[in-house]
Amino acid sequence: MISTLAISGYRSLRDIKLSLSDLTIISGGNGAGKSSLYRALRLLADCAQGRIIQSLALEGGLSSTLWAGPESFSPAMKTGEKPVQGTIRKKAISLKLGFGADDYSYAIDLGRSATGPSFFSGDPEIKSEYLWMGEICRPANVIAKRNGPGVTIRDREGSWKQVFTQLAPFDSMMTHASDPLEAAELLIAREQMRDWRFYDHFRTDAAAPARRAQIGTYTPVLSSNGHDLAAAIQTIREMGDPEQLDAAVADAFAGASIGVSDASAGFILEMMQPGLLRTLAAHELSDGTLRYLLLIAALLSPRPPKLMILNEPETSLHPELIKPLARLIAHASQSTQMIVVSHSDTLVDALMDQPGTTQVLLDKELGETVIHDHESPLWKWPTAR
Structure with missing residues (x-):
């Protein structure tokens, strides 16, 4: 360490x-x-x-x-x-x-x-x-x-x-x-x-790579721009911890689940939400939802790094997602040394409740x-x- x-x-x-x-x-x-x-x-x-x-x-x-x-x-x-x-x-x-x-x-x-x-x-x-x-x-x-x-x-x-x-x-x-x-x-x-591994402000705009269909190969490490999100999620499901993946999604979005479809154009990330009759593809998700799914893919990597640094991961997230994010980061810190740069008092307070956490002010x-x-x-x- x-x-x-x-x-x-x-x-x-x-x-x-x-x-x-x-x-x-x-x-x-x-x-x-x-x-x-x-x-x-x-x-x-x-x-x-x-x-x-x-x-x-x-x-x-x-x-x-x-x-x-x-x-x-x-x-x-x-x-x-x-x-x-x-x-x-x-x-x-x-x-x-x-x-x-x-x-x-x-x-x-x-x-x-x-x-x-x-x-x-x-x-x-x-x-x-x-x-x-x-x-x-x-x-x-x-x-x-x-x-x-x-x-x-x-x-x-x-x-x-x-x-x-x-x-x-x-x-x-x-x-x-x-x-x-x-x-x-x-x-x-x-x-x-x-x-x-560094993650800093994932793109979630309409033209963001994570919103498009992607060629699918085993992806144990999410890229820094998130273009391989669907492949990374499917890799977690097949060779990582699928139960933790489902738990992380449910913790943030009650009753929701995610999956990946293999269309002719490539892998497509989909999300099923309560009350809807069809899944929503990545291009239909809100910026905050997509950003959170990118953080899940990064933090649940089947190939955890020696050190991971997150720069203001709370950006564009709804306040209700901050505490689930803290729990997700705390889980990742069990296998990876984590440095989190944040200006969110809510995230800092939630993380400080975790054992072994140090704050540098x-x-x-x-x-x-x-x-x-x-x-x-x-x-x-x-x-x-």
Whole structure:
């Protein structure tokens, strides 16, 4: 399980460390930093996919994503005795992302490019990466490290071996140095990170992919846009937990049931509701109903991931669906570590009634995201040695 998330220099997250549990709820007011924290998690996952530089470019580049305030706040700035102003920088400009887990932990440090004039000079560089065993980084438990273009890994005898001397500044060691023989731990950690699953605002408009007939194949993992909803529901029924599927539907929609028809055009999701003489196809369902069925398909996956992150799953749902959603999330957290970003007090309260749940309440002070009533976990950013 991932026990710690650490972010430094990303948007309003100047320097934040938070503890995670089996089910962690991220809440706070508008502008408190919930979306930034969610995006930071996605950037971490992108490290294992080899696309963190591209993802940062889509956000406007490093300059647009860096913390925009001073490197630190003096006591006088915090009390308002002096205006917030820039200070003499003591450290290099950087964006750091990392997580601590009970098996493998990882951290990456990105900074400004040091290359000469180029069309790509606005791209950030990967300055360093570290992978270590356990939650706290110490010299003795580091497995692989990258400083600049050089990558070294620890072999089975505990000796360091150089595997790269000129790794490109936009390439991660997670994608280029993992090897089943020479760096099996790096490979395992990469695949675990690739298994993280994100769901963020399913489309439910009239042209949404989930409303159309779909080619049907076994689908143990619902896609992020929900285009394979019907196939995912049928997969749960055939190789997952059909009783839990029916119970989740009945919990949210009393007396209703869902099924899948195999028409010539493809799989079609159908719903039978009390009082109706025919089933309703996916294109006839309300936005809220369709969104809830998408959440059911995601949370009852027959192939649960190591970590699932939901971003504001309550969006467009009727208030009566919030408590059933909380029960559905709690059930999923029995087999998957869950992080839920939410602005719904009703959902937060319902989830906090579940055992093993942690709430992280974000707030803003002087433009910086802070956490109230949360014990900061032990965390040390790796340093070059």
